[in-house]
Each structure stands twice: as structure tokens, then as C-alpha cells.
Amino acid sequence: MLTKDQIAQRIARELQDGWYVNLGIGIPTLVANYIPDGISVVLQSENGLLGMGPFPTEDQVDADLINAGKQTVTMLPGSSLFSSADSFAMIRGGHVQLTVLGAMEVAENGDIANWKIPGKMVKGMGGAMDLVAGTDNIIVAMMHTNREGESKLLKRCSLPLTGKNCIKRVITDLGLFSIEENSFVLEELAPGVSIEEIQAKTEGNLRISPNVKTMKFD
Amino acid sequence: MLTKDQIAQRIARELQDGWYVNLGIGIPTLVANYIPDGISVVLQSENGLLGMGPFPTEDQVDADLINAGKQTVTMLPGSSLFSSADSFAMIRGGHVQLTVLGAMEVAENGDIANWKIPGKMVKGMGGAMDLVAGTDNIIVAMMHTNREGESKLLKRCSLPLTGKNCIKRVITDLGLFSIEENSFVLEELAPGVSIEEIQAKTEGNLRISPNVKTMKFD
Amino acid sequence: MNKIVKNAEEAIRGIEDGMTLMLGGFGLCGIPENCINALVKAKTKNLTCISNNAGVDDFGIGLMLQQRQVKKMIASYVGENAEFERQLLSGELEVELTPQGTLAEKCRAGGAGIPAFFTATGYGTEVAEGKETREINGRMYVLEESLTADYAIVKAWKGDRFGNLIFKGTARNFNPMMAMAGRITIAEVEILVEAGELDPNQIHTPGIFVQKIFQGVDYEKRIEQRTVSK
Amino acid sequence: MNKIVKNAEEAIRGIEDGMTLMLGGFGLCGIPENCINALVKAKTKNLTCISNNAGVDDFGIGLMLQQRQVKKMIASYVGENAEFERQLLSGELEVELTPQGTLAEKCRAGGAGIPAFFTATGYGTEVAEGKETREINGRMYVLEESLTADYAIVKAWKGDRFGNLIFKGTARNFNPMMAMAGRITIAEVEILVEAGELDPNQIHTPGIFVQKIFQGVDYEKRIEQRTVSK
Numbered sequence: 001m002l003t004k005d006q007i008a009q010r011i012a013r014e015l016q017d018g019w020y021v022n023l024g025i026g027i028p029t030l031v032a033n034y035i036p037d038g039i040s041v042v043l044q045s046e047n048g049l050l051g052m053g054p055f056p057t058e059d060q061v062d063a064d065l066i067n068a069g070k071q072t073v074t075m076l077p078g079s080s081l082f083s084s085a086d087s088f089a090m091i092r093g094g095h096v097q098l099t100v101l102g103a104m105e106v107a108e109n110g111d112i113a114n115w116k117i118p119g120k121m122v123k124g125m126g127g128a129m130d131l132v133a134g135t136d137n138i139i140v141a142m143m144h145t146n147r148e149g150e151s152k153l154l155k156r157c158s159l160p161l162t163g164k165n166c167i168k169r170v171i172t173d174l175g176l177f178s179i180e181e182n183s184f185v186l187e188e189l190a191p192g193v194s195i196e197e198i199q200a201k202t203e204g205n206l207r208i209s210p211n212v213k214t215m216k217f218d
Numbered sequence: 219m220l221t222k223d224q225i226a227q228r229i230a231r232e233l234q235d236g237w238y239v240n241l242g243i244g245i246p247t248l249v250a251n252y253i254p255d256g257i258s259v260v261l262q263s264e265n266g267l268l269g270m271g272p273f274p275t276e277d278q279v280d281a282d283l284i285n286a287g288k289q290t291v292t293m294l295p296g297s298s299l300f301s302s303a304d305s306f307a308m309i310r311g312g313h314v315q316l317t318v319l320g321a322m323e324v325a326e327n328g329d330i331a332n333w334k335i336p337g338k339m340v341k342g343m344g345g346a347m348d349l350v351a352g353t354d355n356i357i358v359a360m361m362h363t364n365r366e367g368e369s370k371l372l373k374r375c376s377l378p379l380t381g382k383n384c385i386k387r388v389i390t391d392l393g394l395f396s397i398e399e400n401s402f403v404l405e406e407l408a409p410g411v412s413i414e415e416i417q418a419k420t421e422g423n424l425r426i427s428p429n430v431k432t433m434k435f436d
Numbered sequence: 437m438n439k440i441v442k443n444a445e446e447a448i449r450g451i452e453d454g455m456t457l458m459l460g461g462f463g464l465c466g467i468p469e470n471c472i473n474a475l476v477k478a479k480t481k482n483l484t485c486i487s488n489n490a491g492v493d494d495f496g497i498g499l500m501l502q503q504r505q506v507k508k509m510i511a512s513y514v515g516e517n518a519e520f521e522r523q524l525l526s527g528e529l530e531v532e533l534t535p536q537g538t539l540a541e542k543c544r545a546g547g548a549g550i551p552a553f554f555t556a557t558g559y560g561t562e563v564a565e566g567k568e569t570r571e572i573n574g575r576m577y578v579l580e581e582s583l584t585a586d587y588a589i590v591k592a593w594k595g596d597r598f599g600n601l602i603f604k605g606t607a608r609n610f611n612p613m614m615a616m617a618g619r620i621t622i623a624e625v626e627i628l629v630e631a632g633e634l635d636p637n638q639i640h641t642p643g644i645f646v647q648k649i650f651q652g653v654d655y656e657k658r659i660e661q662r663t664v665s666k
Numbered sequence: 667m668n669k670i671v672k673n674a675e676e677a678i679r680g681i682e683d684g685m686t687l688m689l690g691g692f693g694l695c696g697i698p699e700n701c702i703n704a705l706v707k708a709k710t711k712n713l714t715c716i717s718n719n720a721g722v723d724d725f726g727i728g729l730m731l732q733q734r735q736v737k738k739m740i741a742s743y744v745g746e747n748a749e750f751e752r753q754l755l756s757g758e759l760e761v762e763l764t765p766q767g768t769l770a771e772k773c774r775a776g777g778a779g780i781p782a783f784f785t786a787t788g789y790g791t792e793v794a795e796g797k798e799t800r801e802i803n804g805r806m807y808v809l810e811e812s813l814t815a816d817y818a819i820v821k822a823w824k825g826d827r828f829g830n831l832i833f834k835g836t837a838r839n840f841n842p843m844m845a846m847a848g849r850i851t852i853a854e855v856e857i858l859v860e861a862g863e864l865d866p867n868q869i870h871t872p873g874i875f876v877q878k879i880f881q882g883v884d885y886e887k888r889i890e891q892r893t894v895s896k
Contacts, residue, residue, distance in 0.1 A: 017667060018667045018669075020874045040667040041667075042667070042828070042873070042874070044874070045606070046536065046537075047462045047465070047606050047609050048462075048606045048608050048609050049605075049606050050872050050873070050874055051828075051866070054665050055663045055664055055665040056663075056664055056665070057664060057665060057666075058664050061659070061662065061664060062605060063465065063607075063657035063658070063659050064465065064466070064593075064604045064605035064606065064607040064657070065605040065606055066462075066463065066465050066606055066659070066660075066661070067606075069661060070462075070463040070464075070465070070660040070661045071661040071663040072659060072661065072662055072663050072664070073663075075866055077860075077861045077862030078826060078827075078828035078830065078861035078862060078873065079866040080830050080866050080869040080872035080873065081603075081605060081606065081608060081866045081867050081869070082608065082869075082872055083540070083608050083609065083610070083611070083612045083613060083640075084462070084488070084536065084537075084539075084540035084609045084610045084613065085540040085541060085543070085544045085612070085613045086872070087537075087540070088536065088537025088538075088540050088541065088778075089541075089774070089777060089778035089779070089846060090872070090874050090875075091537060091779075092537055092541075092555060092556070092557065092778055092779030092780070093776075093777050093778045093779040093846065094779060095777075095846075095874045095875060096874070111560075121521050121524075121525070122514075122531075122533065123513055123514060123515035124511060124512050124513035124514050124515065124533045125512060125513070125533060125535050125536075125563075126512050126513040126535075126536050127512070127535065127536035127537060128535075129535035129537075129538075129557050129558050129561060129563060130535050130536060130537030130538065130557045133555070133556040133557040133558070133559065134537070134556070134557070134779055160561065160562050161560055161561045161562075162561065163559075163560070163561065164559060164560030164561070165560075235437060236437045236439075238644045258437040259437075260437070260598070260643070260644070262644070263836070264766065264767075265692045265695070265836050265839050266692075266836045266838050266839050267835075267836050268642050268643070268644055269598075269636070272895050273893045273894055273895040274894055274895070275894060275895060275896075276894050279889070279892065279894060280835060281695065281887035281888070281889050282695065282696070282823075282834045282835035282836065282837040282887070283835040283836055284692075284693065284695050284836055284889070284890075284891070285836075287891060288692075288693040288694075288695070288890040288891045289891040289892075289893040290889060290891065290892055290893050290894070291893075293636055295630075295631045295632030296596060296597070296598035296600065296631035296632060296643065297636040298600050298636050298639040298642035298643065299636045299637050299639070299835060299836065299838060300639075300642055300838065301770070301838050301839065301840070301841070301842045301843060301870075302692070302718070302766065302767075302769075302770035302839045302840045302843065303770040303771060303773070303774045303842070303843045304642070305767075305770070306548075306766065306767025306768075306770050306771065307544070307547060307548035307549070307616060308642070308644050308645075309549075309767055310548055310549030310550070310767055310771075310785060310786070310787065311546075311547050311548045311549040311616065312549060313547075313616075313644045313645060314644070329790075339751050339754075339755070340744075340761075340763065341743055341744060341745035342741060342742050342743035342744050342745065342763045343742060343743070343763060343765050343766075343793075344742050344743040344765075344766050345742070345765065345766035345767060346765075347765035347767075347768075347787050347788050347791060347793060348765050348766060348767030348768065348787045351785070351786040351787040351788070351789065352549055352767070352786070352787070378791065378792050379790055379791045379792075380791065381789075381790070381791065382789060382790030382791070383790075541778075541780070545783070548771075549785065549786065550771070550783050550784060550785060551784050551802040551803065551805075551807055552783070552784045552802060552807075553775070553780050553782070553783040553784070554780060554781050554782045554783070555779065555780060556779065572781040572782060572811075573781065575781075577781055577782075581802075602867075603867075604867065605867070637832075637833075637834065637835070637868075638867075638868045
């Protein structure tokens, strides 16, 4: 089983030099802590910032500089600031190379649900629908099962969708999956997790890649 | 008969304090020379400038500061610079209070033709189609007749249109007309011009305003 | 030309019950604090508010919600507000949730004279229900209509009497597009300067989009998630 | 991350016969002089060029026309160019005239992932022929499709190695939207500075839209209508 930090660490290995990346709230935010040496990426915050840096020190805190999670942040050299319309022009126009975000459910056809639970208070989709519609390369980072132990990798999403047929990769605490031809394809196993466990905990159609391997962490 | 400068002078009397105004090439440009005392307007140049000032002196000339007629210009205090998309957002969005432009033909239904003569080299419509579609308040400034002495105030435009049903006022060397209910309504006569002359030189339906008067110039 | 008004009270004169307002800001960042406080005092009712968020219980649009001045919210994210939740569940408040990028673009389009545009965002979701969809170059898109407002209320860092505005940091967010989309746009600024003091090349919102401007007072600039590193 | 290339020759490597190019500028103001000269040297052929104008006989895109490198022009105004006129009348050159505001918006839309939008511009004229029209809120509109290009080539005043750009005066014009709409965008700048030297709040084109950047040489900046007052 992967810790949240290990999930972030594994995702960080996908980063390529020069990429513009949007990291969602939660586990995705942790990816910024594991950017490999020699790889330089630019973090996009959809409220209007490219080149987001670490959290500020006490004396750097600026109420006029926050990220999409409303947290105070800093800017790195080479940053730029812009309006929400320009920000989503980047996102919708496909200029962001990678989006990492969480989900409540992902389906074997690439559907994703992560914004609304009927009967519960709805907070809104924020920028999630734009991000999943606008980015080609999306990695969903989430726990494999919900609190009741039910699979979040499904045949069909039961919750209202955030986007249709848009997810091609999912990483959970149990493994890394690509989505191809209406199947979750297990590419990498978390250390200590068996294929049987994944089979038991995956509701959607599951295939095992012929090259399946176990992830390694230092 | 009005001179070109008198046409511009008469148009300038329509200006109201605080208006944003786009002046086309030719007679419309001259309007800037006759802005009444106490009236402050901001001139928009559709290539990306609000607050256009007079032509530069020799040592002020800047190749990076031109108007839509590609002439070197200056900026007044309170100017702003922006992209062509933002410029036409202003125009298309109806934020410019007055557009003054020339025409080859205007029809009694408010159609205007000013960009193309079939069989002749076509230079293009530039921003004219956006300006006539985007501005509520348009004044067409032109000679009443063409070089062959034929009326330019027509029942129907014979040339390809720039815009449909969009012109509400025309000023020519002979008079000032509003366009209402498929008629040119003569509101003001140029000094020395008779109603008979206007009747003879206007092909479109002509009505004489009950309050018709003769323009006065100092 | 002088667009300067004295203060927020004078600026919001003309805003009547039942009107549609756009309010700039992302969370509590870049919100027009002075005008919101004046609206709370004025007790204007039955408002439709277009804003990315709805403030928190005791700040921003939350203050207007406390007084039940808002009939309808058009927003992308409305968490962090208990009173909002109560009114929504009780049916006192209507909410139209719109994806953030679509909301931003709807405002820009409204200001730019574009009545409708196609976007892939929301296709296949409930956001697209009842809307025209269309395949263009092999991909499915939803037709979204633009938004305008009776009044747009924005907050900028610096401005001049022509209404030219410069924003600061991520406090820019929705303010520039909303400034475009208001039939009347009110700008409150931290620093009001003389015409000519702002570099024309650095202006984010040209004055043509702004009808009233004033220098605000006592900005609190509350931080929702104060996060620091050691 | 380093987007800096040595010069125009290196920047245009990858531009092949038959490609679609966007070229920034209004008249001769803000055109990418260095890249145009490199394209003239490279003799790349059968190009579709999207640019507001087509240069003059001996400068700007006019130089490419002299060599018959251009198969098709998409522009709003193509006067002031005798060779252009000759090729057009002889049928060697195809021209698609587009209203200036629609052209600007089509580029922005292409960069912003909006495949089509409605505008009132051109309704009832030959520009609308063959296009869908629709009544929205009592007014007639034309559906216009967005534009993208294999390469967009823009000219800015200042830039850094991240591709962030600042334009100067009215040389901004079509450059920012075209930068958004290029699958690959090349920026040539007068002054290339270190990352961090440009104020993030004053950047007109964020580097995300730019893939290659270099400092140009020997800018002529020709003036079409030198007009002075005494």
C-alpha cells in the first residue's frame, strides 16, 4: 500500500522538463514536493498564476497572492499573473501538459465524478470540469476504495459526472492503472499489494498488463 | 455646401462629455480638430489605443505607436494600450459611444456599403464591419453624390454591404439626415443649399423634417 | 471626464432591488469590500449575484446572505458558508453552478458582444442538460450563453479618474471580465492616482469599461487559508 | 526549462512547405521582421498566412509574396501592395477576407479552446455567406469558427527564457492572440532578459503560450505613414 506521499512521489516521476502542470487540492498538491532533480516544471494555479512557489514565510504572507485552494503562496522567478479568463484559456486551449486531481469515482470508460453527492450539500465544481475537458494528460490520484471499503474504480460512475471519457490514468494506494478500451489496465503494483487484492477491490473491468511490475521507492 | 472641415465641425457638435469615440479615415479624422470646449472625449484607435492624441512632432515619432490608418500618433494622459482582441471586445460589446465613418453608399433602410467595388481590387473591410455592427450610434460622413454626380443616398445599396440596418444618421456636404422608417429625414440644410437640390440629388425616399433648419457656422 | 465618486455609498446609488450584480474576487481575494459593506447597509434585496464564490459566513457576499439580500447566486464554488447552505437547503436561495472557466468566459463574452460560444467543458454532465451540443472537428461541445449584469462591482489595486485599472497578484481573477460585462461598472481601488500616472502599457482594464471609481477605505483583505512554511 | 534559440534561422526550423502560419503585426507595426527574413531565405512554399495585413511590396509579408511563398492569405486588409494585387487578380493567390475584430477573436478562440462563437459582425453581408446565422435575444448573429496555426510567429518588446512577453505601444495588436493559437509559437523580442527581471504583474503573454524565443537583430521598424505636426 502506498502512502499519500508515495502516490505523489510516483506521480512526480511522470513529470517532464518544461511542462506546465496543474495540481488539484489534496494528494495532488504533494506532487510539488517530489519534483525530480533536473526537471523544471511550472505550476499553474487556475485563479491566475503561473510559476507558483512554496508557501510563504510569515513575513512574506500576501493576502493578494493565493492559490486555487485559497492558501497563501509565493511566486518563483519567471512567474506571470493573469485573469481567470486568460487562465482558463490556457486550460481549455490545451496548453497545460498535465493535470493531477482527486476523484470520488472513475469508470472503465474514462468517466470521472468528483464534485457532487446527491442529497448532500453541493459545493460546486470550481475549475474541475474545465480541467478534465481541457487537458489531454490527466492523472487521477485517489484511494482505491471509499470509507466503506467499496471500489472507486467502477464499471459506470454512480455520481454526477465531472467529465466523460477523459481519464487515461489512475493511481491509487494499490497501484497504477491506465484506462484502455473500457478497462483498467494494471501497470504497476504498490509494494506489498497482490494482484488478487486489486482484483477483489476493483469493480470495473480489470486487465493485468503483461509488463506489470512493482513500484520501487528509495 | 459644406466643406470637409465643416462636415467635421458639425459632427463634433454631437459629442458629449465622457464619450469614447472611434473616428474613421478621411473626413471623420478631422472631427478631432473641432471638439467643443468643455467636452472631453476619448478617441479609440482599433489597433489598440484609447486616448489617442495629435500627430507627433519630429522628435516624438515612435514606430511602435500608430493609429488604425497606420499614421504615427501620440498618447494623451490617461491613455491605455491593449490587444486587437480587447479592442474589438470594446467595439463589439457596445462600449464605444460613437463611430464616425465614411461610406460609398447608404440606403434608406440603414444599410451601408463602404468596403468593396466588384471588379475592382478589393483591399478588405478592416474593422468597418465590426464597427457598424458593434456601435449603436454611428454617423456616416460622406459626399452626397459620387464623382459622376449620382446620389449616394439610395433606396437599396448596389455594392456589397458592410452592415445591415445599422445607420441612423448621415451627414453630407448638402445636409444632415436621420434614417427612420425607410426614409432619409432631412434635419438640417447646409448653408446655401435648397431643399429642391437635395430632392434632386437623393435617390432614396426623402422626407423633410417639420423642424428643418439651416446649419450655422462661425 | 471625471468618473470619481466620493465613496461606496455614492457608487452603489442606482442599484435597486431585483437587479443582477457581478462581484469580482476569488474566495475573499480581490473582492470589493467597500461596496459589499455599502450594499449590506443599503439592504438592497432580491439580488442575483454573479461571483465565483459566495464569501464566508461573516465576510464578503456572506454578509449579504446573512441579511437574505440574495435571491440567486451564479457561482462555480460555494463551500465554506453555513448560512448559504441553510438557505439553499430550505429553498430560500437559488443557485446556478457554473464551471469556473465557463463562468469566466461567459462574463468576457458578455462584455465583448459575443452572445454564445461553444466549449467542451461540461459535455456529458448535468451542466450541459437542456443546452445545445454539437460535434465540431470530431469532438463534442456545449453551447454556452454569455452573461451581463446591471452593475459590475470590481476591486483593483490602482486606478485613475478615467477608470483605468491595475490589479495586484491573484486579486485580478474575475475582476477584469466582470468590468467588461457590467452595463454600469463600479471600481473601488486601493490607490487612486492622477490621470497620466499609470503607464498606459501596464493597464489591465482600460477605463472604457468603468463608469464610477473611488478609493476604498479600511481594507481588511481577510485570508481564508493562511498557510506558511518555516 | 529554456526556450531560447540562437536566432531566426534556428527558430523557424520545423516550418515546412504547406503549413499554416500566423504572423503578428498591424500594417508594419509589431511584425516579426527577423523571422520573416529567415522565411524568405528558407524559401518555404505553399504557406497559408494568417495576418491582419500583407505587408508592403518590399517589407514584411510582401517579401514572401515577391517570392510566391504564399498560397493563401487570411487577413482583414490587404491594400498597399501591388504584387499582392497582381497575384490575386491572376489567381495565383487565394485570399480570405475576415473582419478585423472577427479575425482577432477567431485567433483568441483558437488558443482558448473555443471552436466557434457567435458575432453580429458581418451579418447580412457576404462574410456571412455559407455560415450559420441565428437570432439571439432579438438580434441576428453569425457563427464563426476559430483559427489555429502550425506555427504562430510574434514580435514582442521584452521577453525572458520562460517565454514571458511584454509588448510596446500599439505593436501589441494581434501578437498576444496569435501567440495563444499557434501549436508552436515563436517569439522574437527586442530585449531578452533573465527570468525574474520582468514584473509578473505586467506580462502581456504568459510563457505557457511560447515554445521558442530569441533576441532579434537589426530591427528596421519601418513607418508606413510618417505623420507629424509642427
